[in-house]
Amino acid sequence: MNPLQARDLVIDIPGRADGKALNFVIQPGQIWGVLGPNGAGKTTLLHTLAGLRAPRAGEISLGNHPLAHLKRKKVSQQLGLVFQERQDGFPATVLETALIGRHPWLSPWHMETGDDEGIARRSLEQLDLADLSGRLVNTLSGGERQRVAIATVLTQAPDTWLLDEPTNHLDLHHQVSVLQLLTEQAHAGNAIFMCLHDLNLAARWCDHLLLLYPNGDVCWGPAEQMLVPAALERLYGQELLTVEVDGAPVFVPRKTG
Amino acid sequence: MQGYSRPLASLALISLLCMVLSVSIGSAALTLADTWAVLTGAGTPLQQTLVLELRLPRTLSAFATGGLLAVAGALMQVLLRNPLADPYILGLSGGAAVGALFAMLAGLAGVLVSGSAFAGALLATFLVFGLAHGTGSWTPSRLLLTGVVVAAGWGAIITLILAISPARQLPGMLYWLMGDLSHAGSPVPALVLLTMVCGLVFPLGRSLNVLARGALQAAALGVSVRRLEWLIYVLASLLTATAVSMAGSIGFVGLVVPHMLRLVFGNDQRLILPACALAGGSLLVLADTLARVVIAPEQLPVGVITALLGVPTFLYLLYRSR
Numbered sequence: 242m243n244p245l246q247a248r249d250l251v252i253d254i255p256g257r258a259d260g261k262a263l264n265f266v267i268q269p270g271q272i273w274g275v276l277g278p279n280g281a282g283k284t285t286l287l288h289t290l291a292g293l294r295a296p297r298a299g300e301i302s303l304g305n306h307p308l309a310h311l312k313r314k315k316v317s318q319q320l321g322l323v324f325q326e327r328q329d330g331f332p333a334t335v336l337e338t339a340l341i342g343r344h345p346w347l348s349p350w351h352m353e354t355g356d357d358e359g360i361a362r363r364s365l366e367q368l369d370l371a372d373l374s375g376r377l378v379n380t381l382s383g384g385e386r387q388r389v390a391i392a393t394v395l396t397q398a399p400d401t402w403l404l405d406e407p408t409n410h411l412d413l414h415h416q417v418s419v420l421q422l423l424t425e426q427a428h429a430g431n432a433i434f435m436c437l438h439d440l441n442l443a444a445r446w447c448d449h450l451l452l453l454y455p456n457g458d459v460c461w462g463p464a465e466q467m468l469v470p471a472a473l474e475r476l477y478g479q480e481l482l483t484v485e486v487d488g489a490p491v492f493v494p495r496k497t498g
Numbered sequence: 499m500q501g502y503s504r505p506l507a508s509l510a511l512i513s514l515l516c517m518v519l520s521v522s523i524g525s526a527a528l529t530l531a532d533t534w535a536v537l538t539g540a541g542t543p544l545q546q547t548l549v550l551e552l553r554l555p556r557t558l559s560a561f562a563t564g565g566l567l568a569v570a571g572a573l574m575q576v577l578l579r580n581p582l583a584d585p586y587i588l589g590l591s592g593g594a595a596v597g598a599l600f601a602m603l604a605g606l607a608g609v610l611v612s613g614s615a616f617a618g619a620l621l622a623t624f625l626v627f628g629l630a631h632g633t634g635s636w637t638p639s640r641l642l643l644t645g646v647v648v649a650a651g652w653g654a655i656i657t658l659i660l661a662i663s664p665a666r667q668l669p670g671m672l673y674w675l676m677g678d679l680s681h682a683g684s685p686v687p688a689l690v691l692l693t694m695v696c697g698l699v700f701p702l703g704r705s706l707n708v709l710a711r712g713a714l715q716a717a718a719l720g721v722s723v724r725r726l727e728w729l730i731y732v733l734a735s736l737l738t739a740t741a742v743s744m745a746g747s748i749g750f751v752g753l754v755v756p757h758m759l760r761l762v763f764g765n766d767q768r769l770i771l772p773a774c775a776l777a778g779g780s781l782l783v784l785a786d787t788l789a790r791v792v793i794a795p796e797q798l799p800v801g802v803i804t805a806l807l808g809v810p811t812f813l814y815l816l817y818r819s820r
Contacts, residue, residue, distance in 0.1 A: 293714055313717060313721065313722050316720065317719050318720070320718075322718040324718070327711075327712070327715070328579065328711070330580055330711075330712075331575075331581055332760075332765065333764075337766075338711075341704075341707065341708050341711065341719060342719070344708050344720060344721070345719055345720040347704065349702065350701055397719065
């Protein structure tokens with residue numbers, strides 16, 4: 242696969258100083274978590290990495306090619322993005338929605354075949370959605386829609402997954418099964434890069450972390466080096482208690498007052 | 499996803515029936531057998547003149563106009579990601595009307611009025627697009643707002659022209675504004691355009707389906723969003739301008755037909771767009787037949803019929819969908 246790489250990257254958030262430029266490579270097999278408070282620019286970072294927004298400075302490349310010079314179709318065969326917000330102006334079924342994940346792989350002149358539908362159906366099964374495949378997406382619950390979005394990217398089968406809060410709206414069991422699915426993807430040689438709100442899910446499932454401070458400051462590295470209580474308290478502006486479970490740290494907000 | 503041929507074949511059959519019916523009905527009624535005889539090369543000379551020279555061109559014009567409007571409406575709906583958009587929503591019909599009315603005010607007629615309407619429609623298109631595009635940020639909501647405001651401006655100019663026009667010109671102007679097929683001219687260019695667009699839609703269809711789910715999602719799935727949006731905008735405008743210059747501004751076909759077809763067939767543009775061409779064409783052929791016979795020998799403007807049919811149908815659909 243062609244790893245996604247940020248070189249001297251500054252994301253463009255209006256009215257904010259440049260802060261520190263980003264330099265990292267998302268290698269095959271890695272699971273990255275992006276942590277930061279609301280408004281720190283996590284979504285902007287993901288969209289910039291996906292080439293959907295222009296950076297203020299620096300460059301993103303996919304393998305040896307600058308992302309901006311690649312055709313969108315080529316990019317979408319290697320890079321999948323689960324959005325946090327989705328719009329559905331027109332009604333569509335769950336299966337139809339998952340099936341659009343095949344779009345990058347089909348030429349304009351070809352119809353979707355039974356094979357494509359099989360791929361989409363298998364993705365839906367993996368996300369516990371097989372029974373809902375005929376339902377209209379706008380009649381589903383938030384958590385079910387979240388899983389449909391993930392199933393769509395699973396159908397797309399990119400090497401590098403970018404996910405914006407993939408555990409949003411999910412119940413505990415589905416949070417774990419989605420993170421398990423992403424771990425399997427990483428073991429199969431793909432790369433995962435996701436924004437997360439839940440510090441403990443990140444601590445448990447990610448091997449690399451990127452902390453995004455609201456002032457544009459940023460640091461990244463292997464998870465065990467990043468999970469420093471003082472740094473996390475500064476990140477969220479929230480005092481934390483740390484306990485150890487299964488040999489891994491668990492962070493609990495300190496109750497004040 | 500498969501199996502477009504059956505719905506399209508049924509719609510094509512319905513279209514054919516509507517056209518035969520429309521050609522048969524009129525001041526001198528023909529039986530369906532007579533009409534069929536003429537269409538297959540037999541029949542008396544009188545019948546031949548009646549069908550081939552008088553009624554058939556008008557029927558084909560109605561079909562082409564309805565098809566163009568419905569396809570343009572469906573395209574606008576994808577462009578604006580709004581199932582309630584219609585081909586006139588960006589003020590294109592207003593521009594066309596101002597062009598046509600100015601031509602009439604200047605005493606012009608026939609092709610010159612159509613040409614002037616076409617020029618007005620294109621002017622309106624570029625005006626809205628340029629204004630909405632101004633600072634480089636082009637979102638559906640911005641485009642929509644610009645279009646609606648510009649349309650209000652055209653509305654004012656239309657009222658102004660009507661106010662200052664001599665009384666003897668008013669009926670012609672009002673007929674034009676309400677949509678009228680009696681001066682449609684040759685249907686051939688419009689039919690060719692309609693067929694070409696339906697052919698083009700097939701390779702574009704899946705990209706349109708993806709775009710209907712939002713610009714960012716489409717870009718993430720490999721669609722060149724900006725280029726595709728430009729193409730849709732230009733195509734929809736060209737179709738609408740052609741329809742408006744043939745028959746004036748006929749309402750509701752472009753709104754109701756795509757909406758109804760989506761309720762029945764789902765939202766795959768590869769099926770919806772050709773289906774729109776057939777169903778929109780059939781609807782306008784029927785409406786025009788009614789317009790010719792309801793108060794015969796006088797004719798109603800066909801836009802009145804489509805609105806009278808369209809308003810209740812649409813309100814009913816809207817009521818049902820919530």
